[in-house]
Amino acid sequence: MSDSEGEAGSVVIQGGEAQGLGGSLEFQSGAGARSTGDITIATALPSSQEGSSGRLSMASGDAAGAGSSGPISISSGSVDAGAPGGMVVSAGSSLRTSGGDVQVSSGDSAQVGDGGLLTLQGERAGDGVGGSIKLTPGEGGAKAGSVAISDSYGDDRVLMGSDGSVSLSSAKGAGISLSSAEDLLSSAQSARGQVWNSRVQVARLLRISARTE
Numbered sequence: 001m002s003d004s005e006g007e008a009g010s011v012v013i014q015g016g017e018a019q020g021l022g023g024s025l026e027f028q029s030g031a032g033a034r035s036t037g038d039i040t041i042a043t044a045l046p047s048s049q050e051g052s053s054g055r056l057s058m059a060s061g062d063a064a065g066a067g068s069s070g071p072i073s074i075s076s077g078s079v080d081a082g083a084p085g086g087m088v089v090s091a092g093s094s095l096r097t098s099g100g101d102v103q104v105s106s107g108d109s110a111q112v113g114d115g116g117l118l119t120l121q122g123e124r125a126g127d128g129v130g131g132s133i134k135l136t137p138g139e140g141g142a143k144a145g146s147v148a149i150s151d152s153y154g155d156d157r158v159l160m161g162s163d164g165s166v167s168l169s170s171a172k173g174a175g176i177s178l179s180s181a182e183d184l185l186s187s188a189q190s191a192r193g194q195v196w197n198s199r200v201q202v203a204r205l206l207r208i209s210a211r212t213e
Contacts, residue, residue: 013025027039041056042056043055043056058072059072060072074087075087089102090102104118105118106118120133121133135147137160137162140162143162143163144162145162146159146160146161146162147159147160148160151171153171155171156169157169157170157171
């Protein structure tokens with residue numbers, strides 16, 4: 001129901017409080033012989049062309065003193081012989097403006113601790129091939145996107161450009177080191193299709209140092 005000012009009422013579902021362990025909330029769909037039921041959590045569509053959809057937030061509570069905040073775990077279910085469920089995280093699309101951004105960051109430390117670690121890891125496989133990690137920029141009518149790895153100052157150090165070029169750079173006074181357990185093979189190809197190959201066999205190590213100005 002809405003009040004005289006046009007704001008609808010809210011619904012709050014909250015577990016009970018206690019001196020020990022507070023009450024929990026559990027939402028679970030129904031079981032079925034063919035499939036279990038779905039659970040959908042979404043904000044509503046705006047009722048006008050100028051309206052915005054509501055925000056969807058999920059967070060664990062803050063902890064005071066030496067207490068720990070609760071972790072958040074999102075995962076699809078495991079299977080025996082069927083296909084396991086995948087997971088998609090995507091921002092909103094737009095017809096006339098830029099698409100939404102996706103940001104994944106670890107926690108910071110306001111005082112003496114270290115910042116959190118962010119890990120992207122493909123999982124192992126018992127007898128098959130382990131999981132891979134792939135970074136792919138998007139296509140575009142004007143030009144494709146790029147993939148960059150930046151340092152803590154925001155300067156791109158590894159950059160794959162929209163034209164397929166790859167550049168590697170270091171900060172002033174810092175070096176670049178490439179090493180291989182076997183021979184290190186480099187090749188270049190001209191616009192005419194000519195290919196030049198070079199093989200480095202000196203201690204199986206190639207070291208490139210940045211030039212200071």
